[in-house]
Amino acid sequence: MTDDETTGGTGPGHRRVELTRLGLGRYEITNARGGTITIGDGSSDDFTPVELLLAALAGCSSVDVDHITxxxxxxxxxxxxxxxxxxSTPEDGNHMRxxxxxxxxxxxxxxxxxxxRTAFPRSVAQSRDRLCTVSRTxxxxxxxxxxAEDA
Structure with a gap:
């Protein structure tokens, strides 16, 4: 595998997903391994991008804590x-806090x-302070x- 090829798993390397429009406010995201998930604008039961951010925070740290404990x-x-x-604020626009x-x-x-149980609090702290790529980012x-590129 060359440096510019997309990797998976937990090791270092380039990551990539591709989003394709399915319809107004509904999209499919595909990862390098062929997995897909649909997201939406909140008008359906699809996850919204903000919910995916929260899911990524929970998921990333869960993997760390689960493996340790x-x-x-x-x-x-x-x-x-x-x-x-x-x-939303005038200086920062829309954001999560x-x-x-x-x-x-x-x-x-x-x-x-x-x-x-003894390792549990330490594993949460390790994930927060060092291990979880999502929360660290x-x-x-x-x-x-x-x-912006014209197709």
Whole structure:
């Protein structure tokens, strides 16, 4: 694989998705492995782009926390809530603020569960501070280049 080829998984490398219009306010996104998801403008049950941002925050950190804690014990319950306020200001335009990701994970009784419970808060902190590419990108603020090309 060359440096400009799109990769998948969790390692470093270029990432790419392609969006295709299905109709007014409805789109299909395809990843490099052929997976697809539909998104919309909120007029249907499709996820909106803002909901996908929240899903990406929850999903990215969940992968980190799950891999770390599940080495110790399989969780009995695993629910993560991502939420925030969509707002608009004259200086910053539309944006999200007060983003919060809350983990509610239950582990079994016993030594393995105790080990997972001990690792749980540390794994959330590691994801927030170092591991989760999505939340780290939001936290440090990365410029987004947008260009217009005539098809």
């Amino acid at each position: 599940s080495r110790r014990a399989e969780p009995e319950s695993f629910v993560v809530v991502a939420e925030g306020e969509k707002t 007060d983003l919060e990701v809350t983990f509610r994970i239950g582990f079994p009784a016993g030594e393995a569960g105790d080990s997972a 939001v936290q440090i603020g990365t410029p987004v280049e947008m260009t």
